[in-house]
Amino acid sequence: MTDKTLPPSRDDFAHVTEWVFDLDNTLYPHRVDLFAQIDRNMTTYVADLLNLAPEEARKLQKQYYFDHGTTLAGLMMNHGVDPHHFLDAAHQIDYSPIHADANLSEAIKALPGRKFIFTNGTVRHAEAAARALGILEHFEDIFDIVAADFVPKPAGATYDKFASLNRVETKKAAMFEDLPRNLVVPKALGMKTVLIVPENDGATLERWEVMTEDDDHVDYVTDSLSNFLRALL
Numbered sequence: 436m437t438d439k440t441l442p443p444s445r446d447d448f449a450h451v452t453e454w455v456f457d458l459d460n461t462l463y464p465h466r467v468d469l470f471a472q473i474d475r476n477m478t479t480y481v482a483d484l485l486n487l488a489p490e491e492a493r494k495l496q497k498q499y500y501f502d503h504g505t506t507l508a509g510l511m512m513n514h515g516v517d518p519h520h521f522l523d524a525a526h527q528i529d530y531s532p533i534h535a536d537a538n539l540s541e542a543i544k545a546l547p548g549r550k551f552i553f554t555n556g557t558v559r560h561a562e563a564a565a566r567a568l569g570i571l572e573h574f575e576d577i578f579d580i581v582a583a584d585f586v587p588k589p590a591g592a593t594y595d596k597f598a599s600l601n602r603v604e605t606k607k608a609a610m611f612e613d614l615p616r617n618l619v620v621p622k623a624l625g626m627k628t629v630l631i632v633p634e635n636d637g638a639t640l641e642r643w644e645v646m647t648e649d650d651d652h653v654d655y656v657t658d659s660l661s662n663f664l665r666a667l668l
């Protein structure tokens with residue numbers, strides 16, 4: 436049984452030329468919590484659309500998320516909502532909680548090969564967040580929920596679409612994500628998988644020091660993306 440929270444071995448990543456990053460809570464830290472703003476916007480959207488009280492709207496929003504993988508999928512299926520209209524409204528948020536991260540920028544820039552953002556959000560949202568971090572210029576492409584035909588990760592078809600669109604050879608790729616379930620398909624496709632957990636969260640890190648068979652899809656666990664990447668340089 437290996438401790439996956441130990442620093443990465445360079446050799447283990449020597450073959451990697453495709454670097455794939457989730458956006459939210461991966462490229463910027465969990466504590467920034469942009470999702471709280473997006474979540475509130477979605478509740479307002481559902482309330483306005485269906486003329487519901489906020490608590491009713493919230494219940495339905497979460498039900499759709501649970502039943503369909505995203506609130507959007509439930510709204511499209513049950514109410515014929517225009518996805519672009521919904522996504523624009525949901526992402527009207529304040530990006531000022533994100534600060535430029537020079538260490539992260541240098542580390543990403545120095546990685547050998549191509550870098551991608553692969554998000555269940557939108558290109559516009561990813562651009563705004565990456566611009567605030569000062570890392571946008573390092574990415575070859577942003578693959579978003581629109582490119583995924585509104586089928587979010589962890590659906591296998593969406594990873595296939597990402598890989599074929601960008602001609603990513605998955606056996607030469609590494610994927611960075613904050614949601615363990617989104618690393619299952621990447622691992623099966625031969626990618627190195629790195630789970631990002633909240634900083635200074637001893638309990639979460641400890642939980643990953645003792646792995647079970649259920650965790651086989653996670654190769655490494657870190658609470659600092661930039662420290663992890665720098666260890667590879």
Ligand SMILES: [Mg+2]
Nearest residue numbers: 457459460613
């Ligand atoms: Mg995320």
